[in-house]
Amino acid sequence: MPNGLTPIKIISSGIALPENKIESWQLDIKLNKPKGYVAKRSGIEHRFHAKDNDSQAELAAKAIHHALETQHIVPHSIDMLISASAISVQALPCTAAHILEQSSLKQGIACFDVNASCVSFITALQVAAGFLATSQYQRIAIVSADLASRGIDWQDQESSLIFGDGAACMIVEKGDGTSGIITYHHETHTKGIELCEIRAGGTRKNPRAGMTDDDFLFHMQGKKLFRMASSLVEDFMQQVLTDSKLQLNQIGTVVPHQASHLSLEHMRQRLGVKSEQLIDIYRFRGNQVAASIPSALHEAIISGRFYGQPNVMLIGTAAGLAFCSMVLIP
Template structure:
């Protein structure tokens, strides 16, 4: 049975605004060459990044998130008091308690007392949040929802680990959604977790597993990644995952107008082009100028698609990525 013969129900959802925010410090790969005592061009060749942005050690993650929200509101002339739910969809918490959305709401230009909560599925948190938002909007509980992803990955970099230290950048992105008229929405959503890979990408501290009473080292606060093993596991899973995501949406890859992937690494994006067969003109690639922004990567790339006319009415857009866990997340939208 062909995918076109399978009836699909569109879950209504309309993106009405997008925005981003970046820290002021732009870090060229040539600067890291000198910092790490490497020959000229080494970091760019190894990481695939021309520059990325790093926050200062005292910068506020909540304020970075609030700046992305403000950019979305102002850019699209959306009234702040029209938002009735804030979802923080970040991989890295501001602190263990309270939840990050409360910190963001405290500094954002949004009404005090509004509903807020966090969703965290690491680098694919935004995809999870978009699905939850669609369900809430269609239940009638909320009318307009702001989803913001903000991560300061640079604060957890272990500069002794060359494999992971070169690829991360900081940033935030906000997407504002409402139910819309039912002509746009979600065709399919898929999330899968393979916990045998849970130790391949982690920050051990920040919860009950590693703390002063359970035992903790300074290195537990830093990001750890077994990159080669992680890439092998993700690569072995992603092709069949993509097939299931597309089948659930009743579409083929050729019918997807725009692909918005997690900007994990230059290798992962090249895998998208070569192994998965994503056409270069369909792929949104901001990695060379942002690096891996963790959960902020996908909504930042979605914003890039929006401002470049890649979210035109009626077009099919696919969000896809892999994350710590090991988790795979994907969504097919009609814009």
């Protein structure tokens, strides 16, 4: 149905991971748990955690360079950079400027951040399509990079096991109009705003307004969050399919946020997404915050489950509490 299709074409993708691989048995020792506890509890074999002096912007730049090199794209041909990360490098200026500084991209290009927490990448893809439509921009790099490890609360068993760091980049063009976005859906239910947050970092908690070290940690009320998300996601997904005029079995590949072991199981069991439809990289990455969706999309691309599919769905939950989904023709 290229009728009403918003044109966009992903021409290359790349990822980056910190060097420091953390096996679940290492966390068993760190957290004083019996052997196998963390792997079983989290569903993760290993994830990657940046060292304390590693840079989010550098990791993002690595993902951009990976995407450029994969398809031999000249860095100077990129005319816009969008950062679609959940947590910023610093309060000011925007994260995209820091990433541009670390990258081989052309100085002087347009750059800015799109932030919709863990679903930022989906929103950024729609935003990029809007800029490409004006014909003032021809080739846009979208990059998501998050260092969740910097905010892990090691006292909190629920959240400390599941996060991994990483970055992923997609390079997009307008294409010839045969590929593009069928629908974009985005909902924010703020009754869940406190279920998943880092309170410091802005005007709310700082030396002038008052803060503690705890405000810099990721706080998640996992059970409440899962209950609220799973009660809303079924209707949400149904709405996306209805508006796309598609059945779930017409979606070749579903690229979900890798939120948790439980959330991916929920997609299979309750939402009826078949294992062969679902991209699941959680076991070897954990929840990479906003980098999860584009990292999973990269996996879909390199494993031959993106191009050639009739339709692909991106879908995720995010702090807020938000739901976002896009159905696109690759």
